Amino acid sequence: MYYGGGASAVRYVPEERNEGNRMISLAFQFTSPGRILFEIGPVAVRWYGLLIASSVLIGLALSRYLARRRQVDPELISDLAIWLVIGAIPCARLYYVAFQWDNYASNPGDILAIWKGGIAIHGAIIGGIIAALIFARLNKVQFWQLADLIAPSLILGQAIGRWGNFFNSEAFGAPTDLPWKLYIPPASRPPEYLDFSYFHPTFLYESLWNLGVFALLMVLFFRGLKRRPPLRLGTIFLTYLIAYSAGRVWIEGLRTDSLMLGPLRVAQVISLVEIAIGVLGLIWLYRLNRPLPDVVRDRSM
Numbered sequence: 304m305y306y307g308g309g310a311s312a313v314r315y316v317p318e319e320r321n322e323g324n325r326m327i328s329l330a331f332q333f334t335s336p337g338r339i340l341f342e343i344g345p346v347a348v349r350w351y352g353l354l355i356a357s358s359v360l361i362g363l364a365l366s367r368y369l370a371r372r373r374q375v376d377p378e379l380i381s382d383l384a385i386w387l388v389i390g391a392i393p394c395a396r397l398y399y400v401a402f403q404w405d406n407y408a409s410n411p412g413d414i415l416a417i418w419k420g421g422i423a424i425h426g427a428i429i430g431g432i433i434a435a436l437i438f439a440r441l442n443k444v445q446f447w448q449l450a451d452l453i454a455p456s457l458i459l460g461q462a463i464g465r466w467g468n469f470f471n472s473e474a475f476g477a478p479t480d481l482p483w484k485l486y487i488p489p490a491s492r493p494p495e496y497l498d499f500s501y502f503h504p505t506f507l508y509e510s511l512w513n514l515g516v517f518a519l520l521m522v523l524f525f526r527g528l529k530r531r532p533p534l535r536l537g538t539i540f541l542t543y544l545i546a547y548s549a550g551r552v553w554i555e556g557l558r559t560d561s562l563m564l565g566p567l568r569v570a571q572v573i574s575l576v577e578i579a580i581g582v583l584g585l586i587w588l589y590r591l592n593r594p595l596p597d598v599v600r601d602r603s604m
Contacts, residue, residue: 333485335472350470359388362456369452371515372528382439383449390434391427398426402562402569421473423562424461425573431457440598447595450540455520458543462513468506476557478501483507493559503557512550518548520595535588537595543579548574 340348363384365376399421400407400414407414435453439446468474473490484501492499520539527534551574556559561568587593 304501318361319538332501333483333507335470335486335488339469347472347596348584351467354464354467354470355392358460360438361463362453362460363364364541366452366456367461369455372524373448375448375450375452379442379444380449380452381434382442383453386434386438387453390430392422392430393423394430395424395427398429399423399562402467402564423570424464425570428457436598443599445536446598451534451536451538454540454543455517455524457515458517458520458547462510462517464515465510467577469504474558474560476505477559479503479529481514496559500561505554505557508554508557509550512554513547514545516546516550535594536586537584541581541584542590543581544577544584548577548581552578 319586334579338349338351339349340353342348348357364591366380366384370377370380396414402423403421408534431453434448435449436446438444439449465474467484472487475485478496478499479501481503483504485504485507486500489497496502520543523534523539523542527538550570555568555570558568561570564572584595585596
């Protein structure tokens with residue numbers, strides 16, 4: 304039986320177990336309704352694309368609001384958003400393809416097929432940072448101010464975007480029998496797990512973790528508005544690096560499809576580097592009492 308309207312993602316599955324004379328029933332099973340939301344003739348609207356587009360629009364509205372609260376021109380955020388999309392999405396795809404080159408070398412036409420899934424958030428972060436640095440330099444504004452205004456939107460977008468993995472039946476964890484298990488169709492299972500049907504819903508773990516990080520950043524942001532002296536520029540972005548990466552380290556350890564560099568899971572290595580950068584940055588700001596290096600001198604925007 305399905306709960307909710309339309310093609311629901313959560314199915315209630317009854318199951319019985321004998322414990323003395325009692326019957327215990329199971330909870331829920333996540334099952335993707337498929338990649339495609341709807342089709343109009345030859346045009347297919349996919350969940351993945353819809354979620355990415357929604358993340359961008361929601362993030363833009365949120366960052367404009369946060370900019371106004373910090374007395375920053377919101378139009379600056381609108382201009383930056385174009386740069387971030389141009390920088391982040393191609394880099395997210397290239398990052399993924401680079402570590403999965405064996406799969407794409409024989410099918411180069413699939414490199415541009417982003418609608419099939421296969422983007423890496425760390426690639427998006429790298430591309431977005433490069434784009435934001437160039438934008439800040441050209442517009443003579445502080446990079447760390449921009450980074451603080453974008454960080455809450457970024458983590459919220461990650462929380463939303465992880466559901467794209469659910470609809471694509473990808474980025475799941477090891478086999479499990481937990482009540483909140485995720486059903487993966489045989490065509491999407493790794494060869495070594497063909498005999499298993501249910502897996503850890505790591506998309507859900509990371510989405511919930513990201514929502515928690517989002518709440519933390521928003522609390523930090525609004526408390527920072529009342530704090531005297533105010534938070535130093537870069538605090539929110541550095542906190543994002545630490546909090547998001549801490550969750551990614553353990554969640555990545557559950558996944559069956561991690562991007563690998565030899566025996567190492569790339570996402571775990573990058574996450575540990577980000578945690579180190581975040582911690583060192585906060586020490587620089589609050590222990591050494593110095594502003595972070597920036598592309599322009601300290602000035603109001």
